[in-house]
Amino acid sequence: MAVHWGGIAGMVFFYLLILAVGIWASRKTRGASNTERVMVGNRDFGWGVGLFTLIATWVGGGYINGTAEVVFTPGWGLVWAQAPWGYSLSFFVNGSFFAKQMRAAKYVTMLDPFQEKFGNRMGGIIFLSAITGELLWCAAILAALGSTISVILELDQNLSVILSACIAASYTLFGGLFSVAYTDVVQLACIFVGLWFCVPFALTHEAVTPLPQTLDRWVGEWDNRLMGVWIDNCFLLIFGGVPWQAYYQRILSARTPDLARNLSYAAAFGCLVLSIPAYLMGAVGASTDWSQTGINLNKTDPYETPGIVLPAVIQYLTPPVVAFLGLGAISAAVMSSTDSSVLAASSMFVRNIYKNIFRPSASEREMMWILRVAVIVVATIATVMALTVESIYVLFVLCSDFVYVVLFPQFVCVIHIKKSNTYGSAAAFALGLLLRLLGGEPALNLPAAIHYPFYDEELGQLFPYRTFCAIVSFVTLVAVSYATDIVFTRGYIPRRFDVFRCVVNKDQMAYVRPGQEVNSHEANGHEMHNFDAIDGKTT
Template sequence: MINVGGIISIVLFYVLILFVGIWAARKKEAGNDSEEEVMLAGRSIGLFVGIFTMTATWVGGGYINGTAEAIYTQGLVWCQAPFGYSLSLVFGGIFFANKMRQQGYITMLDPLQDAFGERMGGLLFLPALCGEVFWAAGILAALGATIAVIIDMEQNTSVILSACIAVFYTLFGGLYAVAYTDVIQLFCIFVGLWMCIPFAWANPKVQSLGSMEVDWIGSVSSQEIWSYLDYGLLLIFGGIPWQVYFQRVLSSKTAGRAQVLSYVAAVGCILMAIPPVLIGAIAKATAWNETDYTGPYPFTSKQTSMILPMVLQYLTPDFVSFFGLGAVSAAVMSSADSSILSASSMFARNVYKLIFRQRASEMEIIWVMRVGIGVVGVLSTVMALTVPSIYGLWSMCSDLVYVILFPQLLMVVHFKDYCNTYGSLCAYIIAFVVRISGGEEFLGLPALIRFPGYDEANNRQLFPFRTMAMLTSLVTLVGVSYATQVAFVTGRLAPGYDVFRCVVNIPDDVERVGPDPAEGEQMAVLASGAVRLYGSKDESNGRVNPALEPDYDMDPDCGITGAAGAGANDLIGAGGGGGAGSLQLGPRQPHSSTAF
């Protein structure tokens, strides 16, 4: 029987979120539908809202449900997500936030397309897109199951309703709506879960957490150490190359504030993990066969994945569990809206505009993004309702983000002069093959390669093959880039074979345009409807003949057209004849939009 009180509470909560989202949408400057205004809230997110929305990067439905489940099934030592994602924010702030924000990028893929060409950037968009869509689908499915547990509402109805509300306010408000609803949502998570803990802890069916019979700490066996480190590194460094994170970084007013927000949000992630950790420990100390729970016991994987809503349902009074349900709903929507906006922003800018429609107007891009929001929302909802192993799909995609995107983003942000499109493509393929060869138990993919220490009994890899795949990808990127640079610049390969046009066969219509030194952090708009190319003017020195700079004009198809006589060798400083000059791996020349 449907719990009417629960229905009323969830409807009131959704109305509140919808109201805040619509109100936030009105903060968008009237008549300003530029990419920066919609995708990045005009780079005007304040400190208070910025802290909340940056924390919400990872604190969502999967975060709180997964934390409680990890505590119940394996113990605190195996609950790596809070610490891993907190460290990912710290390292992101140290190594990426400042440089990315200084360059004035709009999405995470901008520096990748700047370095490797628009089409290679489009290929790198695939793992990022899949990760965002599967993440949104997974948390929507978790919300449906949660509502079904607590108020006995039909699961499909709750999933569709939640998705529609998240899509609606994101559609009209962009990042403004996402950021301001994050404030309400995180507040609801914190208050809702903390309200439930005293009631659940005081339940007579719950033993003392200090009892010797209750092991909620867990342990790591000697044979699992390398696998444990592999997952830890995956969370830390694989948690950086996500558009949901850089969406917040790039929306900050200054580069310094982007760093501060990352550090504060890292602390916020730890603090927000405390309630689900306690709920997981309480569940571990509960004699479930003495409660009103009537399902299978010991729990199957289906029940353990819902351990947090089960604690709310069976160990707290109804009115308290409704507050907890609001917390779970808030957590889910704070993640779903961000992922939907991130995926659609990357598609509109980095695929539609930079690959297919370089002359597209700002308004056209915004409408493509809005259509993308609807498509991603529908796709995530359909997957949440139909795909049985969404977590397995997301797990695989998060691995691909780690092994493919992290090494490439690291190189283009810090060592751009030592990589090119050939290295990027080879690294992409190698990383994908090595990761797939390790198998994926959640998807039933068999291990094509059984690395050392393979656990035959449980059919799982204990070797840190994900990190190995990431390092292999990094080495391949640098190695192939260096080899192709040597081959072309020394003349061992004719310039005509430089099919990606990134070493010696560089078009003479490329120039890197940077920000006005007086502004420092804002990229200059070159021409209406034209493609933006990024990079600082300081970095341009030595790559483009300063004497030629005043003679460059905007070409809508490729970027900037050089003056007559400005050949590829004028740009890269190589000797005459298209490649017989001295070997110089860096500084490397940026690509035109015709590169791979």
């Protein structure tokens, strides 16, 4: 087996660079016993680090590799490469409606408002959707990296996956968000410089036909029958990209609420800029006569495995030195996504599950140790999944559906609908999930029990049914919340039947944030400080 030592050297160099920066940044948390300092960086991120680390939330291995893959794939092309602008718009939605409110409330994780409003146990159920998304995202990226390196560099796939996970976990383990954020700065710089440096060489390679002459290969095909699918995917990316802990971990670390909002707007523009080279390289791949390159088509055919088109373009259409930078950029991109997911999942577990449900009396020192253990466990689970499960990417897409259908409507209500309560949340969660599952999922061999309008036996669901499920979930949450509020507060149903203790028995379910002290007089008199997440004031 001919190992490509130049590409391996590039990967090793960038891995060592990232590891060194991560260890250096971990000094900021050395000796710290406050989990909030580790989870939200002491809320001290300004424009510089804040913007870079926020852009790195989405701009990772899946983002740039996936964009190039869709543009390159025959029949899909530019028309269906919706992720870059869809996720960029999700930043705009977050900035306009959620970021400032969340930061003003001084939450530590995205799940804090859920547990504050719906109770710890309902928040724990919602946690399952959130952490599954983070785990599958991380595993999908590691799996993609392993397959790319094994095909392009002809290096052992398992070794590359394990090495990547170990490095990401090591600096996250000790430095928390500080290490993740500072390495994001380096990783994003590597991505920007590495990819843009490759573009002119790839465009001018003798095997590449000028892009204007190959529009039919990479623009894509439009089928009016699939308009509903296109619209559904569009909304899934925009609104399903809103309630993610990896994003809010950074937003909640901003110095001020206004800065949190403005960082979101700026990051939306940054994500679009960094997607341009991925778009171009996908088009270049579609315009290339691969038989004129050094690639062994009998062993590695981009049209059979379109996911490797980006590294293939970098390696076979650019000079060795440039390929060194480009493949290093891909490695950096994977790291920027992996460490984010590991820390996000670990933070939610430690604060919202371990502390709030199982160990309310846990000390800060104890939580710090549990956080470190959680980082190791999460990284291990994601690595095992990446090595053993073949349909990781499919599972991740399905989980993104659930985030959109189940989690996004809940997030809107918990921030902006004051009378939303646990009854509405539980009903919306169950109904939204049921409708989504009954819609079927071909990738998991799950048949469609419900045929939504325009259903086609060959093409499947053509109606934007995910969006329909999300709307039904939202309406259900609002309707059930207001209905239960009326029947309990007006005495139509006796007070003792408020079993979730969220309407007339709120004083029995008082949520106390870690570190907040409330005396018995306040609790018994139902005068606890309930945070109004809309205007950022206490009442």
